[in-house]
Amino acid sequence: MKNNNKDQLNSSKSENQINRTLHKILDFIRLSLPFILLISGSIMWKFLSPEYSNSIENYIAGLSNNFLAFPIVLVVYCILSLLVFPISILLYGTILTFDFFPGILYAVSGTMAAAVLNYYQGKIFSQKYLHQFLENRKLNDLKVALQTPGLATIIVIRLTPLAPFTIENYLAGAVGVNFRNYALGTFLGLFPSILSIGFITTALKPYIQNPVFYIPIYFAMSSVLLLLVFSVRKAIEGIARYFEQKKIGSTVYTKLDQIDNIQSFFSHKNWLASYLNNLNYGKEGKNYFVKVQSGSNYEVLMLFQLVSIAALDLLKFASSGNVVVRRVIHPLSRFLLKNRKINILINGCPMLTGDLRILGSTGDFNETDITISALKKLKRIVKYDAVIIKDISKPFEKKLPEYKEFQVEPNMVIEIVWKDMKSYIESLRTKYRQRYHSTQKKSSKIEQKKMSFLEIVEHNAEINNLFASVLKSDKFNLENVDQDYFQRASLTPGFTFYGYFIGWQMVAFRTSIVADNEIIAHYVGYDVEINEENRVYLRMLYDYLEEAVQNNYRTLHLGRTALEIKSSIGAVRQEFTLLYNSRNWLFAALGKYFIGKIPATSFIPRSPFK
Known part of the structure; x- marks a missing residue:
């Protein structure tokens, strides 16, 4: 079938x-x-x-x-x-x-x-x-x-x-x-x-x-x-x-505590302020907060992050069935980009899925105007080669000139409508209900444990190894995840870390952030061989769902990977648009070309419910 x-x-x-x-x-x-x-x-x-x-x-x-x-x-x-x-x-x-x-x-x-x-x-x-x-x-x-x-x-x-x-x-x-x-x-x-x-x-x-x-x-x-x-x-x-930009002023900050009246911007996103502070502590030159304002009309706080990656890494995301592209353009690009680093300024948060370009605002504003103003100000302060505007949920009213539009894999989302897991299981069709029970049985020897900050520190090496094995399979990512990332993230209110163990051995983990009555599935890691035998990944997806149902959360966000298996437990796609541009002629030409070649995952959405 x-x-x-x-x-x-x-x-x-x-x-x-x-x-x-x-x-x-x-x-x-x-x-x-x-x-x-x-x-x-x-x-x-x-x-x-x-x-x-x-x-x-x-x-x-x-x-x-x-x-x-x-x-x-x-x-x-x-x-x-x-x-x-x-x-x-x-x-x-x-x-x-x-x-x-x-x-x-x-x-x-x-x-x-x-x-x-x-x-x-x-x-x-x-x-x-x-x-x-x-x-x-x-x-x-x-x-x-x-x-x-x-x-x-x-x-x-x-x-x-x-x-x-x-x-x-x-x-x-x-x-x-x-x-x-x-x-x-x-x-x-x-x-x-x-x-x-x-x-x-x-x-x-x-x-x-x-x-x-x-x-x-x-x-x-x-x-x-x-x-x-x-x-x-x-x-x-x-x-x-x-003339429009003359009316707009911008100020750049590298830390949130430098901004006056910061709570007015994070009134509904306290968790995000804590998350950014924890990750940014002691690390300069990565986060930039740009306050854009136009007199008394509006005041907007925008998030930018600078990531540095090998330019050749961008090519691994691109694919083409064209012989000329594979045999001529790809080798030529590798030659031109060899040993070159590309500093990408990202409007949004690379490590979180969702539209987080604008952290908070007062008044009505035009997104195109404030983005141009912020980038113009950052150009004088930050050395970057390219810009990616990440996870746009609604199209701009005015197009940003010279930017290439592209899409990556969608975010998978489940709206929680069940009062308990029993009612969820009963709503499934026979095939998917049997899969749920089969997964629980196959993974029964694996114990799930909520881990504290000290336990995360103790298992840090295992956590990073499990995470690295999963990150390799991503089709497109710009994350630079530090070795102490999970320790820092665990200090964020609403952040949870669950380890999965067979005896004393950690074989998988899952993380999430609870915010605004929603649960956001964050990074996971698992041993590939043990996953094949015990359906660890599918078990973790069911555990995410159970956590959301038991706590009566409104929505479960499952992220961008493994689209088909997520749809099999009831998730549906949520699309975002990204934009790319570069001031460097080489990165502009090659970047816009290869971004258009990022392959979309082909999958058939499942219908698990009766």
């Missing part, structure tokens, strides 16, 4: 990969078709007899005096927009045919007619197909932008297009953008571009009488306009950020 499930999963993944490849091929054909037609037409023109070429020129010249010219233009724009034909080619052609005036009038009218047609198509478009289209082409930025569809948003999208003209129109209709805002925003956003095309094309018209020259001039004009558009966009964004 397990093999059948894996085969189904692999088959589904293979089918999705084939679909994505087909979509890419179809997109390439759609994008190539206009240029193929343009090139073919130019070549044919070169070899046309003067009689035919003159008759075509005369017909085009006579169009401007034809009373049907205006409706013909509208029809051509509408039909070609359905084929996702590049609007820029139509605009150049309209100005070349009808001169600056009435060419501008025809171009604006045709563009608006096509936009309205596509908009209303989007209103009746299949939502499922549309979202699939966006996902396959990574155009979700456009979808997010249109979910707050004010007039200003539409104008900005038209000034700096995020997708082909037709697709923007479809999506505007599909997500329910107000038609008045859409039509007015489209006109105001596109008119400056059409006017620019009109001036440039009219100035160049005497030099492009022969259509053979359309191709290089078209590409040159498009490149200049795109460069101009994106330069203006970057300038506007930069100016806006500059």
Whole structure:
């Protein structure tokens, strides 16, 4: 049965990969078709007899005096927009045919007619197909932008297009953008571009009488306009950020006791303040607490931690089935990164799963603005090569520029709804109920013992060995766990440490933190061989669950590893997003590439309940 499930999963993944490849091929054909037609037409023109070429020129010249010219233009724009034909080619052609005036009038009218047609198509478009289209082409930025569809948003999208003209129109209709805002925003956003095309094309018209020259001039004009558009966009964004950041001030601390009125930030997270203090005691240069404030509007305390790892260690998390990547890019990367350390500044807590980027706040604030302000301040104080913003639970309202988004394994969570373990066991399906009893029986010779600080110190070497054997299997981790970590962590209120023994030998351990009526499963360690014989790990998961049920905790957080086995006791996935960026060109290029190659664990979620 397990093999059948894996085969189904692999088959589904293979089918999705084939679909994505087909979509890419179809997109390439759609994008190539206009240029193929343009090139073919130019070549044919070169070899046309003067009689035919003159008759075509005369017909085009006579169009401007034809009373049907205006409706013909509208029809051509509408039909070609359905084929996702590049609007820029139509605009150049309209100005070349009808001169600056009435060419501008025809171009604006045709563009608006096509936009309205596509908009209303989007209103009746299949939502499922549309979202699939966006996902396959990574155009979700456009979808997010249109979910707050004010007039200003539409104008900005038209000034700096995020997708082909037709697709923007479809999506505007599909997500329910107000038609008045859409039509007015489209006109105001596109008119400056059409006017620019009109001036440039009219100035160049005497030099492009022969259509053979359309191709290089078209590409040159498009490149200049795109460069101009994106330069203006970057300038506007930069100016806006500059004035916004002038209103925001930041202060950096290395210890919590340096911060005035610290309790106002940790009113609901006293355990976290104690945890960070215990780990940071006597160790400078690892934790940074940045207070960001904007007058009396808000005050925010953010957590940053600096970790240093061998750059080559990042490559071990990446995988690829591509032969070129394995045989060329990976060896080249190893050569470039050999003997190099990378200092990574992490916004969040590397050793705890969850959104702990912001420790506390007062007032309303924008996460993008405060993150930029904090990083700008830290840049003057801390020497780091890259930044990872960890475990974002909700997307930023404004995207952080130049950051690569990625995901690692999800956190597995169980909502506690049982009054005791008996009711939990009764809620299980037969297969999983038998597994529970079988696990208890197989691990019956293993004794669980709650350990004190002194006992943790006594068994410190065994604890670190058991932990190291588990850490090797992690697909992605940035933890630098010191040898005395568990001793320090045990001084945190709500921290518990359970050892598992066969006789006098410690064979496993589990740790947890109780906070806000929730229990957070922390690090575990076990002997791999004994685990295979006695199901130690599964036994520990049941013990976590029993502890949560007996104490009537609201939620049990089981962390990121062993997803399938955790789902078999009732855990469900909780997704987080991470962001990566580097100021070093090498770490930026390689980091963003390999982060995209971090493999997601393939697992089939189990349904253990009746």
